[in-house]
Amino acid sequence: MIRKTVANVKDALQGVEDGMTFMLGGFGLSGIPENAISELVRLNVKNLTCISNNAGVDDFGLGLLLQKKQIYKMVSSYVGENDEFERQMLSEELDVELIPQGTLAARCQAAQQGFPAIYTPAGYGTEVSQFKETREFDGKMYVLEKAFKADFAFVKAWKGDKAGNLIFKGTARNFNPLMCGAAKVTVVEVEELVEPGELDPNQIHIPGIFVQRIFEGKNYEKRIEKRTVRKVS
């Protein structure tokens, strides 16, 4: 067993500097690395490039970094529901690269698995494919999209063991498994950190080889962005 544990979020983020590129898991506010984001706010690192499907809301998630103007560039697929984001984008304070959601996932996975690039049909014939190489396969057109390069990946899992093996929960899985091993350093925070052997190897979603640092997170808020309920019928 190779131990991946660090004592706390402070140790987990050792080496984080201004100007770095980060990957952050989550879809909307579901499955975001809350502890890592709080620590990034505290460290006040600037000029960051953040690869994340969304940009949080005004006062939670990546919205906290936007408020402090720590982010120089966002790479995302959907950025609605964040007024400060929209303001910074329209006033050109913030550089934004919008890419299709499946392309975002594929570019993370390519980085994880050692592919320099992948071909996808998404975005062909739209402004997303401008200035990109395109190619025909069997009569259909595809766009060449490159693997991401990032310094840190910040991932949130449900459970993990000290060897870095991970299990995700529900739709909080989303981009998290794809970012593991896709950056130079993968930092994982879990709701529950257990001893090796406590997780069934058959149930592991991501093996520890893709993880450099793991710690048990604290004070999860797990905010719900759009609470929708039905009445008892």
Add this chain to the structure above:
Amino acid sequence: MLDKEGIAKRIAKEVKDGYYVNLGIGIPTLVANFVRDDIEVEFQSENGILGMGPFPLEGEEDADLINAGKQTITALPGASFFDSAMSFGMIRGQHVDLTILGAMEVAENGDIANWKIPGKMVKGMGGAMDLVASAENIIVAMMHTNKAGDSKLLKKCSLPLTGVACVTKIVTNLAVIEVTKDGFKLLERAPGVSVEEIQKATEGKLLVEGDIPEMQL
């Protein structure tokens, strides 16, 4: 003329036994409420669930269980969760049978625009570009005209495209239309709506062949 629920009700008739269906945000989400309960259908949400169920009961909401519109949902028996790469693998690999989404504009060749109004609104494409680039069966649910009364069924889209020549069918408050290589083919009229009214609200080429039946809801 139909309201949003009416559009959803009509589209629900396109959902067939054994279909895996992806529903977009807005009117498409309502379609799930009107699908016959004597057929087997599974709803996919591209953030990572197959077998999506209705909204949870009050007090049973789970932050780890949402749909692509970020709404709290439930998982039905037989549901599965997966990561975003596998989710778009299902879509790109054409394992999803039917995609229903909204649009700001559709062109007579099947081009669709629904993600950006330059200088005004930029929310992003989310999964829409992946869906329209790969799905074989794409139904657009939208109002026939915009708030200013201008047609949304155009010769050519004026807004940045989401996908090229991909829409197969359009269901609006006025009509059911098939996108053919020759233009918009009128299939059905909404209750109480005349062919002339549909013609007037359609900027692109509208093909009218024979008697056009009224929709059965």
